[in-house]
Amino acid sequence: xxxxxxxxxxxxxxxxxxxxxxxxxxxxxxxxxxxxxxxxxxxxxxxxxxxxxxxxxxxxxxxxxxxxxxxxxxxxxxxxxxxxxxxxxxxxxxxxxxxxxxxxxxxxxxxxxxxxxxxxxxxxxxxxxxxxxxxxxxxxxxxxxxxxxxxxxxxxxxxxxxxxxxxxxxxxxxxxxxxxxxxxxxxxxxxxxxxxxxxxxxxxxxxxxxxxxxxxxxxxxxxxxxxxxx
Amino acid sequence: xxxxxxxxxxxxxxxxxxxxxxxxxxxxxxxxxxxxxxxxxxxxxxxxxxxxxxxxxxxxxxxxxxxxxxxxxxxxxxxxxxxxxxxxxxxxxxxxxxxxxxxxxxxxxxxxxxxxxxxxxxxxxxxxxxxxxxxxxxxxxxxxxxxxxxxxxxxxxxxxxxxxxxxxxxxxxxxxxxxxxxxxxxxxxxxxxxxxxxxxxxxxxxxxxxxxxxxxxxxxxxxxxxxxxxxxxxxxxxxxxxxxxxxxxxxxxxxxxxxxxxxxxxxxxxxxxxxxxxxxxxxxxxxxxxxxx
Numbered sequence: 470x471x472x473x474x475x476x477x478x479x480x481x482x483x484x485x486x487x488x489x490x491x492x493x494x495x496x497x498x499x500x501x502x503x504x505x506x507x508x509x510x511x512x513x514x515x516x517x518x519x520x521x522x523x524x525x526x527x528x529x530x531x532x533x534x535x536x537x538x539x540x541x542x543x544x545x546x547x548x549x550x551x552x553x554x555x556x557x558x559x560x561x562x563x564x565x566x567x568x569x570x571x572x573x574x575x576x577x578x579x580x581x582x583x584x585x586x587x588x589x590x591x592x593x594x595x596x597x598x599x600x601x602x603x604x605x606x607x608x609x610x611x612x613x614x615x616x617x618x619x620x621x622x623x624x625x626x627x628x629x630x631x632x633x634x635x636x637x638x639x640x641x642x643x644x645x646x647x648x649x650x651x652x653x654x655x656x657x658x659x660x661x662x663x664x665x666x667x668x669x670x671x672x673x674x675x676x677x678x679x680x681x682x683x684x685x686x687x688x689x690x691x692x693x694x695x696x697x698x699x
Numbered sequence: 700x701x702x703x704x705x706x707x708x709x710x711x712x713x714x715x716x717x718x719x720x721x722x723x724x725x726x727x728x729x730x731x732x733x734x735x736x737x738x739x740x741x742x743x744x745x746x747x748x749x750x751x752x753x754x755x756x757x758x759x760x761x762x763x764x765x766x767x768x769x770x771x772x773x774x775x776x777x778x779x780x781x782x783x784x785x786x787x788x789x790x791x792x793x794x795x796x797x798x799x800x801x802x803x804x805x806x807x808x809x810x811x812x813x814x815x816x817x818x819x820x821x822x823x824x825x826x827x828x829x830x831x832x833x834x835x836x837x838x839x840x841x842x843x844x845x846x847x848x849x850x851x852x853x854x855x856x857x858x859x860x861x862x863x864x865x866x867x868x869x870x871x872x873x874x875x876x877x878x879x880x881x882x883x884x885x886x887x888x889x890x891x892x893x894x895x896x897x898x899x900x901x902x903x904x905x906x907x908x909x910x911x912x913x914x915x916x917x918x919x920x921x922x923x924x925x926x927x928x929x930x931x932x933x934x935x936x937x938x939x940x941x942x943x944x945x946x947x948x949x950x951x952x953x954x955x956x957x958x959x960x961x962x963x964x965x966x967x968x969x970x971x972x973x974x975x976x977x978x979x980x981x982x983x984x985x986x987x988x989x990x991x992x
Contacts, residue, residue, distance in 0.1 A: 547907035
């Protein structure tokens with residue numbers, strides 16, 4: 470459902486973030502993108518939800534050439550993609566409930582329907598009882614759960630997570646990853662950029678390794694470090 | 700933009716005003732003060748224009764006839780003057796009536812008992828429609844037979860005409876400048892609010908909100924704050940105007956007769972509407988650069 474053909478990204482300052490990336494992600498896949506910071510993991514994700522546009526090559530999401538999307542169509546694309554970040558990115562002035570509901574409101578959904586879907590999402594991440602809390606009243610792990618609830622409330626085809634456990638302790642990280650795996654098991658494609666070696670090695674999912682903006686390995690049941698090198 | 704999104708935007712704007720209490724307070728205060736200045740200035744221009752355009756109607760050219768002119772002569776001169784192009788009215792004040800009026804007006808202040816008979820000649824009171832033509836009209840009357848003296852209040856007329864012209868030009872220009880300054884101040888105040896929210900705007904875009912969905916609550920917020928500011932400005936002006944009128948009436952009673960009749964509902968509605976407009980415009984200007992995808 471996601472196809473990268475010969476994608477290169479060069480930023481205005483001359484930095485080449487991605488080089489000739491070819492990647493195919495099937496519906497329902499669970500994959501890690503690993504590599505040290507600055508190797509283009511975030512850029513790769515940004516291309517999918519059209520925060521960045523490929524300098525060369527094409528990115529196709531669900532049959533749509535994202536790079537050629539008119540600006541007016543971008544919001545619709547983003548509603549079909551859930552995004553989770555290292556720093557949670559919740560709206561500080563809104564409660565947990567409102568943060569999740571916001572993603573539904575932007576689609577113009579009817580109020581009744583919003584109530585049930587937000588309930589479902591918060592229940593799934595186990596925080597229905599914290600609905601009225603503001604982000605600053607929640608722990609990091611709880612905030613990330615709210616962010617995940619927001620990402621999945623629109624029932625997207627794919628969820629992108631950029632270092633979702635980067636700010637969390639190992640135990641909480643593992644809980645978050647298990648939650649993401651649970652969401653994936655319901656059929657949502659999951660793409661996680663991470664440099665959390667422990668988690669990647671423990672899950673043994675598909676692992677794509679980036680080095681200097683190029684894919685250097687793509688293993689079905691990979692580890693953080695390539696076996697051949699270690 | 701569906702009706703549901705509109706409803707959401709309105710509810711959001713009220714919530715946001717409440718949650719950002721201090722910022723809302725600062726914005727409303729700024730709006731109220733700038734709008735009060737704008738409104739007071741508008742009233743002043745309105746008043747000055749009113750004075751400048753009603754005063755000449757009160758101005759009269761006094762035409763004194765020669766003592767030897769008969770009543771018949773006076774009637775003839777009157778009809779000649781009344782036929783002149785810019786003359787609005789010409790009334791004969793016979794010497795006897797003029798004397799009675801003079802005695803009544805000056806009664807307490809002058810010792811008139813010693814004056815024998817009637818020292819005044821017949822007089823014709825002439826009103827000219829446009830103050831610009833008073834001079835020429837007075838000059839033409841002066842050439843007429845049996846006319847002894849013409850008093851047109853030269854300096855006053857000259858000054859007034861120039862004054863009225865000046866007010867129109869200066870008032871218009873200053874009004875435009877003041878309006879622009881108001882928008883500038885407002886958009887800067889709102890920019891602070893929007894700037895504080897640029898991260899939120901980014902998040903909203905990431906979740907798939909359209910630009911209008913992000914813009915609308917902020918615009919409504921600006922409009923509400925603007926309307927409240929406008930209403931408060933009306934209150935400020937009302938209090939200030941009452942005070943000023945009281946002082947002016949005491950110090951310069953002559954000025955007090957030139958009041959302006961402003962429909963209070965129209966004025967309050969107008970200033971509130973201007974506040975709305977300024978608030979919405981300020982918001983739009985401030986959000987623009989944060990909405991680039």
